[in-house]
Amino acid sequence: MQKKILKTDIHFDFTLLGISSGLPDFQLAWNINQQLNIHLKKVDDHRIEFQNNQFLQTSMLQYSTEHVTIKLIKNKVEVSESFAFVIPEAKNIDYFLLIQDDTGDLEILNVKNTLSKIKNVILVQEMDIQRLKSIDNLILN
Template structure:
């Protein structure tokens, strides 16, 4: 009997930034709010299930307009949430990930990057090429 496979192609049309800092997430969110003039709001924790029956719970903040979305995601699983792990293990050197989906032109790419780099608690910030990530499917949720 012939079997058929369903192949799904996701559209990764967002900007991904990796951020290293020793600051707590609420303090980092406050700094980002001040630097970018946004209002990041703490959301309910995200539970991400992997194919190997592993599950992690991550914390995140969200700012959303009609056409733009800015997410601050903690890359490491919450401490009391069962097994530890990373949302993107290949980017384990980053404490936080920032996803920017900007169809409305709310965020100027160069201005946003410069404003985030000017935050005093940000130790390192880098733009990440999504197409080179092996675990990029972990970023599809909602």
């Protein structure tokens, strides 16, 4: 039987920043809150379910207004005595800052520059969503 592969072009309506930092999630969130004048707060963990009844659960903090949602999601998760990644092709990234801005007022370059000034933040980079094979792992149910 011949296999058919469906390829679709999915449009993502968010910007994704990758952050490398050794800070714990609550401390990074506190610093982001101070720098961006927002209020990221702990919400239910981000859970990814795989086909073989396996799942991955990681910390998530969120800030929402009527037109803007910002989520801080931890990429590196300790599983048994090793690590798993929400986005395995970005192993150098410790956290993702997912930004949905319906107004278009949020300037990503300013956000990047502001976050880069946080002590113990090594790298802040805008991720090319189209090139990430595992981007579906960040889509929340």
